[in-house]
Amino acid sequence: MNAEIMAVGTELLLGDIVNTNAQYLAKELALLGFGIYRQTTVGDNEVRLEIALKEALKEADIVITTGGLGPTPDDITKEISAKVFSQELVLHEPSYKVIETYFRNNARAMENGNQKQAMFPASAIVLDNPNGTAPGCIIVGPENKFIINLPGPPREMKPMFENKVKPFLLQFMEHTIISKTLRCIGLGEWDMATRVKDLIDSSENPTVAPYAKDGESILRITARAKTEEEARMMIAPVEEEIRRRIGEYIYGIDEDTLEDVIGRELVSHNKSIAIAESVTGGMIASRLLSFEGGMSKVLKEAFVTYSDESKMKYLGVKEETLRSFGAVSEETAKEMAQGLHEATGSEVCLVTTGIAGPTGGSEEKPVGLVYIGIYLDGSVHVWKRYFTGGRERIRIRTTIAALDYLRRLMNGIEVIE
Template identity: 50%
Template sequence: MTAEIICVGTEILLGNIVNTNAAYLSERLAALGISVFFETTVGDNPERVEEVIRTGMKRSDILILSGGLGPTKDDLTKEIAAKACGQELVEDAEAKERLTSYFTSIKRPMTENNLKQAMVPEDCTVLYNKNGTAPGMVVNAPEDKKIILLPGPPGELIPMFHEQAEPILSRLQPGILYSKVVKIDCLGESYVETQIMDLIDEQSNPTVAPYAKLGEVHLRVTAKADSEDEAKELVMPMVEELKSRFGDKIYTIEEDETLEEVVVKMLESRGDKIACAESCTGGLLAGRLINVPGASNVLEESFITYSNEAKKKYLGVKEDTLKAHGAVSEETAREMAEGVLRASGADIGVGITGLAGPGGETGTKKPGLVYIGVSRKGNTVVKKYDLRGNRAKIREVSVCRALTMIRKALSE
């Protein structure tokens, strides 16, 4: 079964927004075992939208469109899809009731054009929107094909697709698909791929597919069988094989578990508290930890010591160290990690210092140079990283590396 993704919106073509919907949908379809051969972005132009829909219907079993379902005049995706399928639009009573209730709840008058969102193609399954006003639809197209219409905002598209569209797509697929994700930290995608090339080349049942994430790599193992139990029996030996190849670089095989969640659980299980001292990351590490429920049980304190004066004042970094080695150095990272440990009384201290972009120390030190220190039980480990990318990417990857070092320290 093949699918095609069509993202509608002139603002995407102009670069005003980043098209994260296509990446999300591609990943989820791959997990369902549905092949995506084409992705198209088209502006809010009726003729061009109709053209890409008709072209897609000729070459794919499923079309998934995002955007253009709102109340304004240029929101025409639904109307054009209905036309391409030879269908009329009819009013959906529940969609209208939801619209009316929404505007009543926010105490705002509902303008007439909002009722446009309650109109749906006559032969479709309506996907009601729990996070917005525009419903989605699964339209029954000619030749047993499907056109899935989803709202453009990711906060609406993602839950609607996951909760309502995915079950429909699963039923369309013959057999049962089951997958597990193996998450690997601190290794590059190209290296990981070389280690599993034999498994990828087989492309049998199960399959293994690598996905690069910021600072980590995910391997999705997917099997198809007549029952879920049979599919699991195919998947788990492959997961065990990956464990044997990557060992403790694997931090989880749970779909929704993040690296920071693993770290927080490790801290909780040991009864440990952590304290952070951040320079170039500016609080991102603490922010990642705080995103995890239960972080209040393990995060003792966090310092953003961007300036040299702050490093000296709050962490006790020596003036001589800063003069001799600079703020971005192994020595400073070590004193930051040990200093935050002293200042907080925590069980594990982390110090991050580096150059996320131009404007810091010059000379031989270039943007992307980062030192991370982790101190626990009288032992301090400092690692040097030469990272690539813009300021935001360097900061994010630095946090990933810090989380990896924390996880390793807690495992010893």
């Protein structure tokens, strides 16, 4: 079967918002075995959207739209999709009740259009949206054609596709396709791809594909088989070979994040952690706090010790150390980690100090110089790193490196700088 991806929204057409939805859907549909011959972006215009949908349905069996499901007059995707299939919209009571409950303290919102989000063609399969107010739908048309309307925000669209649309699409497949994602830190995409090049180049089933995202590298193993069990059995030896080559860089699988992996390790061993950040300014604490599996049980305290005075006041860094070696130094990072342990009693202490720029660097200590310190099991470890890029990139890369060093240290894996 063929599919077309259609993004709806003038803000996308004019480039005000980057269309990450199309990239995500294209990859997912390809993995499911759908042919994708075209992606389209259409503004919030009824005539143009109707023409675009009719043109798409000439070649595609399924058109997946994103955006235009909101409560305002220019949110027209569902209405025009129904029109293309000559279907009238009717009130979907379950959706209306959910929306009504959501806006129970805001009657004006319901009066001003939110109720239209509960209107669907009678033939539609309604897709509930626990992450927002706009349900999606699958509209069944003549000649086994479908239009699937999904919300625009990625945090709503992705789980709706994964949990609702993908199971629907699987019925059109003769085979089951299963993927497993291996997530790597500390290994660039090119370096990672070089080490498993023969596996990537192989066109056999299963396939291996590399990706780069947010400071990490990803390998996705995909197998096609008659059953899920058979597909997973095909993936297993390929995964084993990849782990043999780059296992120390693999921190997690599928939807794992670094903070998930570290959080689970801390909670399972009941180890408390404290954080003191200078150059990263709270980024590390923010990421760890996104772990939902019990971070409140193990995170004792987090400081942003940006000034020399705060390093001395809260962490016990000696004035002489700061005067002799500077705030960005191995000596200061070591005293920060040791002092954080003494101040909080935490079993794990993570600290950062560095120069993010754009000013403040020198020939001896250039912009991008950072030190990462960790107190663990009675010892203090300090690493010196140089990161390139702008201020935000340096801070993000420091955060990722610090979390990876902590992961490695807690698991007895050598830290590779």
